Amino acid sequence: MRRLPLSPPPLLLLLLCFPSGALLAEPEQPRKSGCPTPCQCEEDGVLVRLDCSDLGLAAIPENLSLFTSYLDLSMNNITELPQNGLFNLHFLEELRLAGNDLTHIPTGAFAGLYNLKVLRLDANHISVVPPNCFNGLVSLRHLWLDDNALADIPVKALSSLPCLQAMTLALNRIPHIPDYAFGNLSSLVVLHLHNNRIRSLGKKCFDGLHSLETLGFHSNNIESIPEHAFVGNPSLLTIHFYDNPIQFVGKSAFQHLPELRILSLNGATEITEFPELTGTLSLESLTLTGARIVSLPSTVCKQLPNLQVLDLSYNWIKVLPSFSACQKLQKLDLHHNKINEIQHDTFRQLTALRSLDLGWNNIEFIHQESFLSSSSLTKL
Template identity: 70%
Template sequence: MATAAAEADGALLRADCSDRGLTAVPANLSAFTSYLDLSMNNISKLPSNPLHNLRFLEELRLAGNGLTYIPKGAFAGLFSLKVLMLQNNQLSQVPTEALQNLRSLQSLRLDANHINYVPPNCFSGLVSLRHLWLDDNSLTEIPVQAFRSLPALQAMTLALNKIHHIPDYAFGNLSSLVVLHLHNNRIYSLGKKCFDGLHSLETLDLNYNSLDEFPTAIRTLTNLKELGFHSNNIKSIPEQAFVGNPSLITIHFYDNPIQLVGKSAFQHLPELRTLTLNGASQITEFPDLTGTTSLESLTLTGAQITSLPKTACDQLPNLQVLDLSYNLLEDLPSFTACKKLQKIDLHHNEIYEIKADTFQQLVALRSLDLAWNQIAIIQPSAFSSLPSLIKLDLSSNLLSSFPVTGLHGLTHLKLTGNRALQSLISSENFPELKVMEMPYAYQCCAFGACESHYKIPSQWNKDENSSTDDFHRRETSMLQIQDERDLEDFLLDFEEDLKAHHSVQCSPPPGPFKPCDHLFGSWLIRIGVWTIVVLAFICNAVVTATVFRSPLYISSIKLLIGLIAIVNTLMVVPKGISF
């Protein structure tokens, strides 16, 4: 038999006998052992009183053995035991009597077994137990009677079982319970009073179950701070759904087929920080968030909201992130009262105009996404008071002009998809710009894209090599530079060099088929192109008619020529229309 590794812990000893191939509990353990690890061995049976002389033992680990049964008296004499680990064994039920009257026990792990039954009195006398793991077992119901003996319990997990229903008063005597995990079960129904008695509960996890209805039983949980019921089958959230949970900070309810939400569902939640609701397709009104003043992030996407109330920001003074994408918004109120907003996402709506006061005085706003709307008008001063804005997306709208006032701090600008926007935009208005997407390639020329494209390759490489050589020369002569002038002057010059080499990544880049000159702004060229299109159409039509005039017999060569003519016609017509 392998010997245990022991080390002193003051006057007491710690014995590590894990993963040593043991088939029984060692018999020569010191009476002063306070920690004993017997995990990952081959101990399949425990005799009665195997550890009765270890009066100072505080932690016992028996995980990862082949235990199938634990007899009465197996832990007799362990008056100081605080932690008992029995996970990853082969137990089919909680020991009926072996755990009783372990009055100092605070933590008990029975997870990852095959437990399908919990005897009514198996936890009798565990007056100090605070943490209980029963997850990853085969339980089909809540062991109501067994839990009545655990008045000090603070955290319990029953996750990863096969529980399908929680009856009324299932946890009635657990008034000290703070955390309850019930995720990954098969729960489809809850008793209306199933959580009664959980006066201290702060975290409730009902994720990954089969609930069809909103868990109204939570209304008795007045101290609840974190609630999760995501990945269920809940289709609606009723009016005043959280009226009994004023302490809620976080609600997780994504991955539910939620289609309808009561307008007052999220009222009077003064501690709520984040609210995310995606794909609630039947929501037509913005929710009334009266009393939910601490909200920092609000996401309501994929609904049918057509307008926002003018008082929305008065209710949300601390809002930092607002995402209302994929709705039907046509008009926007003033967001001025939302002074802490840092990100606004309104893409894929029906917005037509950006008024002068819509985003006024949002000094913290950094990102604004207005892509895929119907925006045709932006008032000249619409962006004039956004000093922190660095990202602006107006792609795929109907813009014919673009106001630049107040946008000197932008680093990312997207205007692609605005086919009517043909004017050039000066690079002087965007000194910090790094990434830009324009409707046409020629508009990138103002940002240096043309020069970089048409530069002779050998000269480009030569310049690169020269720059590299210059850099190495600077590096090797740094000490001399420091002798000749102050380091501060040198750093200032180096920073100026970096600014001189500043370039903008602009797309689409100009090329042979996307010239810098806006050729088709000239009517002379347009008429010339249309003339060629008409001639090509007539000629191809004549060829097609000639080939297919006698369809009874057509040689393969004639058929090929006729098909080519048809394809040419189909290609020429849309090109002519686009010009």
């Protein structure tokens, strides 16, 4: 009897039906729901973080996960935000739209985002912020509106952000800060307004900023600082006013700021008198260069007992008072003035002084005991 040939095993037949290596390739993983192509998504528990930055997008992607907590759309070509386009993203905490081509913000663009804490709109072309565009952002803490085309402080829009802690409006075209511009921002700690076109300040423009600690005003066209300018800002730690053509500083402008640590007014070419600093006892660093100050009050150290750095270079100072009460002073810059003599008590008992610059003056007399007690001095 002739024996029948054995049939090949079923597995062998299956392998013969596919090209070589086809069964070895891993199957393509389907994209997760709520992660639009070509964004990068990262799960954070039940929440999702989406990075859609620098992809050349012309619009906000559709079908975003309802559990999105972070959405980065910066550095794209988005020109318009849809009304209520993000309404369902109730878990969204950070939204980045910097570096796009936005020119305006439609009302309702951020509706429903009641958990949003960080909003970046910087580096766009926004010229107008509608009064109601931030309504409902009850949790917002940080707002970037710098590097846009704003010509006014969006007073009404900002009034709906009572929890805001940090904001920058720098690098815009703002010419004036009106009274009560930030009246409802009692939680604001940091405010940047530098590199605008600001020429004038309302007498009560900072009223309501009870928590403000850092104020950046440098590189503007401010000509005067009104009396009592910061009377409602007792928490101020740092003020930067440098690179402004300041001609007038109200004598009371910087009085009674008990927490102020740093004050910078360099480049204030028209100031002729040393500012009155009564009640500003915590000041540690004062820079007032490039002005026309001709003398210092004899009480300067009594007013500023915690002063560590004092820069009065490029002024017209002729006669120095005694700095002996400035026991914490470590650095003193007086170069490029018109000082003609150093008395025996000018720097007496300044045991903490490490650096003293008296270059480019008209000094004709230095008392032989001028530096006897300056035991820490390493640079003269």
